[in-house]
Amino acid sequence: MRRRTRAARTLPVLRAALLLGACLVMAAPFLWMAVTSLMGQLEVFSGRGILPAAPLWSNYPEALTAQPFGRYLLNSLVFSVAVVAGQIVTATTAGYAFARIDFPGRQKLFMLFLATMMVPVVIVLIPRFLLIDALGWIDTYQGLISTELVSVWGIFLMRQYFRTLPRELEDAARVDGAGPLRVFISVALPLAKPAVATLALFAFIDAWKNLLWPLLATRSMEMRVVEVGIAAFHSTYEINWPYQMAAGVVAVLPIALLFLFTQRYFVRGIQLEGIR
Amino acid sequence: MTPAPRGVTLRGVVKRFGSVTAVADADLEIRPGELMALVGPSGCGKSTLLRLIAGLEEPGGGEILIGERPVNDIPPGDRDVAMVFQSYALYPHMTVAANLGFGLRVRGTDRGEIEERVERTARILGLGDLLARRPGQLSGGQQQRVALGRAMVRDPGVFLFDEPLSNLDAGLRLRTRDQIASLHQRLGTTMIFVTHDQTEALSLGQRVAVMDRGEILQVGTPDAVYRRPASLFVAAFVGSPPINRLGLSGTDDGGVAGGPFRFATDPPLAAATLAVRPEDLTVTPPSFRPDITPPVRADFTATVLRVEALGSEQRVHLDGPGSATWIARTPPSLRVDPGDPVHVSVAWERTHLFGPDGSRVGAPPRPIHILRDS
Numbered sequence: 001m002r003r004r005t006r007a008a009r010t011l012p013v014l015r016a017a018l019l020l021g022a023c024l025v026m027a028a029p030f031l032w033m034a035v036t037s038l039m040g041q042l043e044v045f046s047g048r049g050i051l052p053a054a055p056l057w058s059n060y061p062e063a064l065t066a067q068p069f070g071r072y073l074l075n076s077l078v079f080s081v082a083v084v085a086g087q088i089v090t091a092t093t094a095g096y097a098f099a100r101i102d103f104p105g106r107q108k109l110f111m112l113f114l115a116t117m118m119v120p121v122v123i124v125l126i127p128r129f130l131l132i133d134a135l136g137w138i139d140t141y142q143g144l145i146s147t148e149l150v151s152v153w154g155i156f157l158m159r160q161y162f163r164t165l166p167r168e169l170e171d172a173a174r175v176d177g178a179g180p181l182r183v184f185i186s187v188a189l190p191l192a193k194p195a196v197a198t199l200a201l202f203a204f205i206d207a208w209k210n211l212l213w214p215l216l217a218t219r220s221m222e223m224r225v226v227e228v229g230i231a232a233f234h235s236t237y238e239i240n241w242p243y244q245m246a247a248g249v250v251a252v253l254p255i256a257l258l259f260l261f262t263q264r265y266f267v268r269g270i271q272l273e274g275i276r
Numbered sequence: 277m278t279p280a281p282r283g284v285t286l287r288g289v290v291k292r293f294g295s296v297t298a299v300a301d302a303d304l305e306i307r308p309g310e311l312m313a314l315v316g317p318s319g320c321g322k323s324t325l326l327r328l329i330a331g332l333e334e335p336g337g338g339e340i341l342i343g344e345r346p347v348n349d350i351p352p353g354d355r356d357v358a359m360v361f362q363s364y365a366l367y368p369h370m371t372v373a374a375n376l377g378f379g380l381r382v383r384g385t386d387r388g389e390i391e392e393r394v395e396r397t398a399r400i401l402g403l404g405d406l407l408a409r410r411p412g413q414l415s416g417g418q419q420q421r422v423a424l425g426r427a428m429v430r431d432p433g434v435f436l437f438d439e440p441l442s443n444l445d446a447g448l449r450l451r452t453r454d455q456i457a458s459l460h461q462r463l464g465t466t467m468i469f470v471t472h473d474q475t476e477a478l479s480l481g482q483r484v485a486v487m488d489r490g491e492i493l494q495v496g497t498p499d500a501v502y503r504r505p506a507s508l509f510v511a512a513f514v515g516s517p518p519i520n521r522l523g524l525s526g527t528d529d530g531g532v533a534g535g536p537f538r539f540a541t542d543p544p545l546a547a548a549t550l551a552v553r554p555e556d557l558t559v560t561p562p563s564f565r566p567d568i569t570p571p572v573r574a575d576f577t578a579t580v581l582r583v584e585a586l587g588s589e590q591r592v593h594l595d596g597p598g599s600a601t602w603i604a605r606t607p608p609s610l611r612v613d614p615g616d617p618v619h620v621s622v623a624w625e626r627t628h629l630f631g632p633d634g635s636r637v638g639a640p641p642r643p644i645h646i647l648r649d650s
Contacts, residue, residue, distance in 0.1 A: 166365065168365035169367060171332050171359075171365065172359070172366075173378070173382075174331075174332060174351070175330055175332070175358060175359045176353065176379035177352075177353030177354070177379055178353060178382045179351070182382060186382075187367060191369060193369075
């Protein structure tokens with residue numbers, strides 16, 4: 001009896017400690033980034049301590065004006081929003097088709113789609129680049145955006161979700177006179193809102209923090225996105241860590257805020273992937 | 277206002293799912309304005325049959341007509357049918373009003389008329405105060421009425437009900453049953469009602485179609501199905517408590533016999549099953565044993581095993597002939613206790629005889645003579 005009460009008392013403490021530890025491990029790089037962003041360039045490697053002697057808030061305006069970050073942020077936003085919109089359209093329609101429309105070879109085609117998830121992103125960078133180059137789309141929005149519009153992960157997510165919707169709802173709509181497109185738009189899609197929200201969130205974050213593809217697909221300063229701009233601190237200004245970290249904090253902020261308000265969709269997204 | 281009701285005709289309709297035959301060669305004629313109950317155990321194909329009529333499944337063969345029109349190739353929305361689903365299938369993201377009006381909106385009915393018809397339907401079903409709510413905010417009974425309303429609002433030629441009462445509690449189920457019956461009287465629309473509950477089928481249906489393993493075994497009025505079951509399956513499935521059964525075996529003189537029962541059969545049968553409804557057994561204390569003259573009744577003595585007093589009636593479980601327990605339905609005035617010996621008699625014309633394949637044997641079976649097991 002006593003042992004059980006002791007276990008009951010220590011267990012939550014243990015759990016909290018474990019979570020706190022994990023939390024620290026996850027947060028440490030971000031905290032380090034924030035702290036570094038307020039240091040002087042020489043202070044970073046001085047080894048005098050973790051915290052800046054006197055926070056250099058001026059790093060922020062200086063970093064953000066060293067390059068046209070306003071433009072970068074706008075580009076990131078355009079890129080991310082367009083990718084989100086595109087992926088919602090392609091993932092919901094394709095996911096619905098894979099979930100509900102009976103067409104020959106459906107299962108095989110779906111497996112083929114899934115198989116592409118096993119191909120590392122880096123491997124397809126070159127074909128994608130050649131593709132947009134052939135179209136003359138290098139350093140344009142359409143070049144940046146077009147090859148990001150389809151996400152197999154998104155299709156998979158939506159298919160899994162559509163499969164969980166009661167079929168009778170769609171049957172009812174069919175008896176009510178709705179054709180396949182109407183059933184999709186008026187019944188299936190509104191009910192899939194939670195999954196669409198999850199998809200949008202993940203797509204937005206993926207696009208926002210995408211470095212490699214925008215680095216390849218764009219050349220001019222006008223077309224750069226935030227991530228590329230941050231990376232550019234390495235070359236343009238040697239390696240200015242505080243500036244880079246200050247720009248990094250600014251770039252992370254929208255995502256962090258988004259996460260605060262949409263945590264449950266993250267969790268749901270991870271759960272959905274487990275549904276077979 | 278209400279359009280002319282339409283009949284529904286099925287001719288040799290077949291539906292297979294892979295190697296499973298869900299509906300086998302179904303022929304059925306549902307008259308305009310009729311309330312037909314489709315009844316059978318779960319998995320018998322009754323819901324599939326309904327979905328075939330609705331157009332939600334494509335038949336593998338045969339022809340379906342609604343009114344005079346073959347509808348095999350017509351999508352569900354253009355068949356002039358409305359369906360109430362077992363789960364109600366209300367659109368959870370729409371208000372009650374939007375649920376009711378969805379079918380009209382899809383058809384491009386103008387807004388004023390939609391509003392008017394939704395309101396009229398809501399009034400009939402007492403949903404007036406709920407129009408702005410969503411299905412999740414309604415009780416089961418209210419959801420059921422919305423589902424009914426969604427079907428009614430379109431004034432369809434045929435109503436299809438797929439076990440709409442099975443999710444309701446007992447009291448509400450009875451009330452909704454009455455509501456559907458009065459709705460049928462009021463609208464005069466053709467209705468096809470699928471249920472696994474034979475009481476529901478008999479009480480609602482003007483005619484009843486009994487199904488098993490994809491086949492329609494018998495179609496008739498509730499009385500005909502109950503009084504003159506076409507097969508042993510129908511006899512056993514319809515009626516509660518279930519019909520009493522006794523296996524009979526062939527005799528040297530070409531008849532069949534078992535316990536106190538003995539029948540001449542033509543042609544001779546190797547085996548047969550006798551069935552008697554519980555209310556067709558007359559139970560009396562042994563002292564009142566009437567003097568019986570063949571061929572009016574068969575009789576035997578039995579011991580009371582259990583007595584169920586249900587108020588208006590009494591069910592007496594007996595160790596009758598054969599291995600199974602016999603159940604007799606008696607007036608509550610009969611005073612018997614477990615262990616009591618009783619005398620049981622059966623009128624011959626109330627017995628049913630079924631051949632080895634389960635089909636009914638001829639006209640009322642002719643008894644040869646009666647054995648008394650005294």
